[in-house]
Amino acid sequence: MSAGDVRPLTLTRSDSIVLGTGAETVGDISDFRVSEGRFYILDGPSKRVRVFDTRGQLVSTIGRQGSGPGEFRSPVSIAVLGNELLVADVAVDNALSRFNAQGAFLDRRRYGVVAQASSLATDADMVASMRMLTIADPAKEGWNVVAIANARGDSVGSGCVIDPRYVESRKVDGTLSHFGFGNVSVRGGEVYCTQGISPIVQVMDLTGRPIRQIRTAPPFYLAPKDKKLDLNQKAIFEFLGSFTTNAGYVPVEGGFVSMYTRFNEDEGEVRYHLLVCREGTPMRCGTLENIRKPIYIPSLDSIYLQEEMEPNAPVTIGIYRIAGLTE
Secondary structure: OOOEEEEEEEEOOOOOOOOOOOOHHHOOOEEEEEEEEEEEEEEEOOOEEEEOOOOOOOOEEEEOOOOOOOOOOEEEEEEEEEEEEEEEEEOOOOEEEEOOOOOOEEEEOOOOOOOOOOEEEEEOOOEEEEEEOOOOHHHHOOOEEEEEEEEOOEEEEEOOOHHHHHHHHHHHHHOOHHHHHHEEEEEEEEEEEOOEEEEEEEEEEOOOEEEEEEEEEOOOOOOOOOOOOOHHHHHHHHHHHHOOEEEEEEEEEEEEEEEEEEEEEOOOOOEEEEEEEEEOOOOOOEEEEEEOEEEEEEEEEEEEEEOOOOOOOOOOOEHHHEEEOOO
16 A cells, blocks of 8 residues: 555544433443444443434443343444344354344344354445454464355355464464454445454455455554563553554545554553545545544544543543544
8 A cells, every 4th residue: 555645633522422321321332333313332341232312312222231132241343234233242153133223132143154253344235244363273264254244144255364373372372362353344345354463454345255455554553572471460561562453444435544552551541543544646644643442433534532431420422523634
């Protein structure tokens, strides 16, 4: 990718939304979707999906903690497909929970999922899911970590090759968790696959056939290092702060936003770094660094962030304008 000059961008807060009050608010925003004037928010700590209107008023609550129909154990991602909500739960191997527009549980449907789905994306009548990156043998299982299906649930393809360094990292310390999950997104008939360990975005068609790769390593990117971890918390934090994780790729009209994370030892929390690029020759790109968690990116000049949480206070979403990309 030829990105031309990469310039620093700025954020200007234009508005904010307070999500409910008291028990109506959320513990944390694990995943976020927008559809038909509704915010669908996966509240990981409470094992629920809460639905708000654009004023922050609670409309409905979907699901609850448990192992029965319509209940969640470890929900990690949501997606809206037409007038239905899909929920991925990594505690369940090979199906997604499906709810109607009123929040009633319909069934569990496969949608081509072959293992624990950790990321979902939809576009028109297609569903893409990415499974957890815990592959033991890349020669046998290193391909097709993304499953693609139609709205009926029929599998239409699979793709995305796991980075072999995930396998090597298991040999070093027996776990992949410190590199984060992979992420999948869909737009305009193309499927985008990212993996935390690599800055490369794999692009596929709706059957999973590889089309191209996008190399989006920005100036702030630090590659992960091989290091055996122990249970010393200081050593873990130092390790997590030593590399950048590719947290996702967001295709939008006229360009894309690549999201990265790094543990900030001074703040004691994960902070986000963005590469924002507008299509053209040359491509115009800019960076935003050390921002709070992005939860929705509707365009190249607008972003929703989860603001700093106060104890016993409702969650607030800040709406910001991104400036500096075209000026």
